[in-house]
Amino acid sequence: MATTVLPDLTDTSALYLSVQQFYARHMHLLDSGRAREWAGTFTPDGTFTAPGLDAPVRGRAALAAAVEQTHARLAASGETHRHWHGMVWVTPGPDGTAHVKCYGMVIAVDPAGTPRLHRHCLCEDVLTPAPAEPEGWLVASRHVTPDAAPTP
Amino acid sequence: MATTVLPDLTDTSALYLSVQQFYARHMHLLDSGRAREWAGTFTPDGTFTAPGLDAPVRGRAALAAAVEQTHARLAASGETHRHWHGMVWVTPGPDGTAHVKCYGMVIAVDPAGTPRLHRHCLCEDVLTPAPAEPEGWLVASRHVTPDAAPTP
Amino acid sequence: MATTVLPDLTDTSALYLSVQQFYARHMHLLDSGRAREWAGTFTPDGTFTAPGLDAPVRGRAALAAAVEQTHARLAASGETHRHWHGMVWVTPGPDGTAHVKCYGMVIAVDPAGTPRLHRHCLCEDVLTPAPAEPEGWLVASRHVTPDAAPTP
Numbered sequence: 001m002a003t004t005v006l007p008d009l010t011d012t013s014a015l016y017l018s019v020q021q022f023y024a025r026h027m028h029l030l031d032s033g034r035a036r037e038w039a040g041t042f043t044p045d046g047t048f049t050a051p052g053l054d055a056p057v058r059g060r061a062a063l064a065a066a067v068e069q070t071h072a073r074l075a076a077s078g079e080t081h082r083h084w085h086g087m088v089w090v091t092p093g094p095d096g097t098a099h100v101k102c103y104g105m106v107i108a109v110d111p112a113g114t115p116r117l118h119r120h121c122l123c124e125d126v127l128t129p130a131p132a133e134p135e136g137w138l139v140a141s142r143h144v145t146p147d148a149a150p151t152p
Numbered sequence: 153m154a155t156t157v158l159p160d161l162t163d164t165s166a167l168y169l170s171v172q173q174f175y176a177r178h179m180h181l182l183d184s185g186r187a188r189e190w191a192g193t194f195t196p197d198g199t200f201t202a203p204g205l206d207a208p209v210r211g212r213a214a215l216a217a218a219v220e221q222t223h224a225r226l227a228a229s230g231e232t233h234r235h236w237h238g239m240v241w242v243t244p245g246p247d248g249t250a251h252v253k254c255y256g257m258v259i260a261v262d263p264a265g266t267p268r269l270h271r272h273c274l275c276e277d278v279l280t281p282a283p284a285e286p287e288g289w290l291v292a293s294r295h296v297t298p299d300a301a302p303t304p
Numbered sequence: 305m306a307t308t309v310l311p312d313l314t315d316t317s318a319l320y321l322s323v324q325q326f327y328a329r330h331m332h333l334l335d336s337g338r339a340r341e342w343a344g345t346f347t348p349d350g351t352f353t354a355p356g357l358d359a360p361v362r363g364r365a366a367l368a369a370a371v372e373q374t375h376a377r378l379a380a381s382g383e384t385h386r387h388w389h390g391m392v393w394v395t396p397g398p399d400g401t402a403h404v405k406c407y408g409m410v411i412a413v414d415p416a417g418t419p420r421l422h423r424h425c426l427c428e429d430v431l432t433p434a435p436a437e438p439e440g441w442l443v444a445s446r447h448v449t450p451d452a453a454p455t456p
Contacts, residue, residue: 013321017165024241028253080299082255082272084238086388089328101332103386105411105419107257107272109299115257115272120386120411120419147384147413169317176393180405232451234407234424236390259409259424261451267409267424 078111191216230263382415
């Protein structure tokens with residue numbers, strides 16, 4: 001078996017790929033209501049910050065509780081939410097972290113199966129290397145900024 | 153030319169990349185009405201299963217016929233359909249297959265150019281290695297579950 | 305450190321990855337109004353062609369001016385536009401270029417934060433290798449075809 005020679009494929013590319021895989025699993029866990037597994041994709045003291053919150057949600061127990069609450073509310077309303085990440089722009093940090101800026105789209109599907117665009121936001125994550133994890137990453141912090149007005 | 157050393161880039165990543173390429177071509181073939189070429193991205197006895205069907209659609213001739221029928225109906229209505237796959241979660245199977253769980257979104261564009269979200273579904277594929285194919289894969293089976301009610 | 309052996313990972317895959325990274329940055333620049341930086345992701349004589357235009361927009365100054373104009377109009381209306389690329393199908397050209405066929409989706413978010421699908425199009429780019437650029441590419445030409453009627 002010959003050794004592969006890849007002049008264009010840098011460590012940044014491998015980083016980018018593993019981040020994509022990480023988000024795919026992360027969103028399937030979130031949207032299927034596997035709240036504790038989803039919370040386990042954050043660091044133990046990982047934070048979730050959004051404008052509507054009084055303070056960041058911090059730590060896996062609090063993150064899981066927030067998702068369980070949302071999922072119960074959706075189940076009662078008969079709606080399904082699906083989260084998509086797109087235009088995932090990854091920048092390697094100096095300390096082995098990955099800084100991600102991406103778009104987040106929430107699609108809501110009503111009980112009759114009709115989907116609608118529910119929310120669009122900018123999502124900024126700091127990912128920490130975690131070699132024991134399936135894709136090698138955990139979310140250390142997430143800042144979500146819902147789109148409402150153009151950047152000044 | 154130096155040999156590239158990529159400690160983080162595993163066979164799983166290469167798998168993931170080729171699957172992404174495969175779906176990109178697959179969807180362009182589907183949406184542009186190249187029904188037989190699209191059916192050729194399934195194995196000869198590949199299956200397509202969805203809740204609305206009495207039985208799975210099986211084999212390339214049947215798959216192509218189904219797409220030709222849909223495309224003719226859309227052409228008559230003046231609508232265009234565009235399929236997006238997202239949050240593509242790939243798990244390597246023990247037998248060289250790739251198990252994919254992803255979201256599928258259908259965007260319908262009316263004759264005036266106004267798009268709307270038409271359908272959102274969960275798509276579960278088993279891909280079989282096919283070294284002679286452009287990206288190295290064929291769909292052995294697809295299960296589509298339209299979103300309608302939250303996961304219990 | 306062992307040498308990585310990747311039988312499935314071809315130069316095409318590395319190409320595909322760097323193109324994805326390129327578009328992620330490209331769209332964040334566009335949507336945040338960084339018009340001149342966005343225009344800098346085209347070659348100096350890069351072109352943008354779309355059905356509504358009398359002639360292709362050519363060159364970085366003209367490209368930046370067009371984006372500044374759009375961004376000012378959006379700011380006045382209170383709307384935010386977000387561009388997503390998806391189903392990015394990359395074919396390596398014989399001369400080192402990359403030929404890309406992908407879907408483009410524009411999501412418009414009104415001042416109250418309600419998103420809607422604004423446009424869907426087919427985007428065909430020729431990318432030129434540019435080793436000095438962050439991802440190694442510049443857009444030589446872009447052809448945008450808004451979806452309105454099915455392919456005949």
